Amino acid sequence: MTRDFIHINDFVILVEAANSEKPILDSCRFEEPLVAVAFYGSGNVDLNVAYGQEQIPYSYTKGLTLSFFADEKVSFEHTVRPDSPLQCIVIATALRNLEQLPHNEGELFYELLSELVKPKAPYVEGPRFYMTPEMERIVESIFGNHYTGKTKMMFFRSQVTALLSHFFGQLALAQESKAISKYSTQLQRAKEILVANLENPPSLNQLAQEIGLNTTKLKKEFKDVFGVPVFKFLQNERLDTAHTLIQNHGMSIQEAAWQVGYDSLGSFSNAFSKKFGYRPSKLINS
Known part of the structure; x- marks a missing residue:
């Protein structure tokens, strides 16, 4: 199992991968309330979001993009199996950092993820959809990365920016066409x-x-x-x-x-x- 935390501006990027010859449970929490977007790669793990008495399962995660707000009480539990490895990229920022994000990125959160910026529960799910082929290729390139040091940071910065751009672009298109989640x-x-x-x-x-x-x-x-x-x-x-x-x-x-x-x-x-x-x-x- 590998779990890398990368800090770029006021974003925290978690890149996590896990394989196992027998079923294992991989669980994590955040240290403070965050707005985040998760991108799932070629694996197909089961995800369970738990807080208090609430349990929210996600059964088909391969290629899934999931936006959410979560505080420090929320646990994210992945079940990793031999035929279901974990590949997950989480791009997150604390609520207190939204107005400080560069290039007007904070405005996109307020415009397109308003339910997450003003949450009414420890866990709030925002828009979710399956990645476009362009987004899948970016995720594949991140997990296939072999760079180190400053070159690795430059590579991650460019790929994360591109991934977020596609994510917000899809939200904007969906908002215009009302296409998300009707079917x-x-x-x-x-x-x-x-x-x-x-x-x-x-x-x-x-x-x-x-x-x-x-x-x-x-x-x-x-x-x-x-x-x-x-x-x-x-x-x-x-x-x-x-x-x-x-x-x-x-x-x-x-x-x-x-x-x-x-x-x-x-x-x-x-x-x-x-x-x-x-x-x-x-x-x-x-």
Whole structure:
């Protein structure tokens, strides 16, 4: 498990990663009331937010962006499993620092996260959505960082600024179009169905019927919220899962391809190399 705290201006950035061969509970609290945004990477941990008698579970965190206010009484509990590693970036600032943030960043918090700036409970959830492909690439680059010292700080400063810019940009767009969370329950269910059935996914019509939307609405809203069409999301999930099965679980290329629903090894290898920039055989030989 690694947990790095980085201070940039009046922001505190927590970069946390954990893998485990058996289920473990990773718990943390903040030392003072904070407004924060969490970005979850390629892992898919269970998150439980606890304070007093309240328990708020989040069951599908891969790619999730979650904004919130939390005071020092709130505990964030991640359940890490062999197939569900933790990758989480939290960008936080104390309420007392909002007006001092550079480049008018504090104004964005007041305008777009007003419910968090004036909280009415120890924990208040703000807007949440799944990251766009651009945001996912930034998160991947942060966890793939190999810089040290001043170069690392420069790299983190640029990436965190870009990540926050995309986050507030998505909020502004959603506020204009009223797109956030109108169909979030159905769309999250659609995402869970696809992830649970990579080998034999439902057709678009079947998926639409199961979540209670028509196919046209499903295609439009899915792309608006997740940034990619339904088929592209399914393909990315298949390839990400196959990558993990080959690299971390010792599966052969053929076994991994079958496990995620590819009948043709050639089609799998071509799609894999297009996404990752190298053929799956590189994982076997490295």
